[in-house]
Amino acid sequence: MADLVIFRHGQSQWNLENKFTGWVDVDLSPKGEDEARSAGLKIKNFTFDYAYSSDLKRAQKTLQIALNSAGHTPIIPIYNKALNERMYGDLQGLDKAETAKKYGDEQVKIWRRSYDIAPPNGESLKDTAARVIPYFENEIVPKLKAGKNVVIAAHGNSLRALIMYLEKMTPSQILEFEIGTAQPRLYKLDSNLNVLSVNNL
Helix, strand or coil, rough: CCCEEEHHHCCCCHCCCCCCCCCCCCCCCCCHHHHHHHHHCCCCCCCCCCECCCCCCCHHHHHHHHHHHHHCCCCCCCCCCHCCCCCHHHHCCCHHHHHHHHCCCHHHHHHCCCCCCCCCCCHHHHHHHHHHHHHHHHHHHHHHHHHCCCCCEEEEEEEEHHHHHHCCCCCCHHHHHCCEEEECHHHCCCCCCCCEEEEEC
């Protein structure tokens, strides 16, 4: 049996400013750093063999702060862009409210909440899953099957792709699934990667 803990990064500066972020490498806000510390307190009773994050500093920093806050012995984290947030293309850096005025609420909702429709020059959730899941299967699944405990700090949409895979959700189910900032989610897995239990910590 193995533990897998996943959590989204703490509030970023662009979350605070209500901007589309995607692959832009924005830092955490002060509140985001506090959220990461709180996440660490929720995982202090766990031990992890491996820690993963994306190629973006808001997730990396959340992971580092959380592990420090938890008092874990240092782990050298593994960073990979396969775990990056969904790429928002031409919307990156735009204010969400202004974008809705420009393109219309309905179009923005389609870009944000459809499974396979991407914003201009960006990725859909289906595209995001197409890089997250192979990386997870090739890099992380063998460690979980060997009974190693893993923690992943990533992003709303890369984690949606992963949760959809782990919990066997449909596209419509995962699109309605909200992922709060820096809220650890614990999966207890057997050696065949069957989910024995899921809990928010």
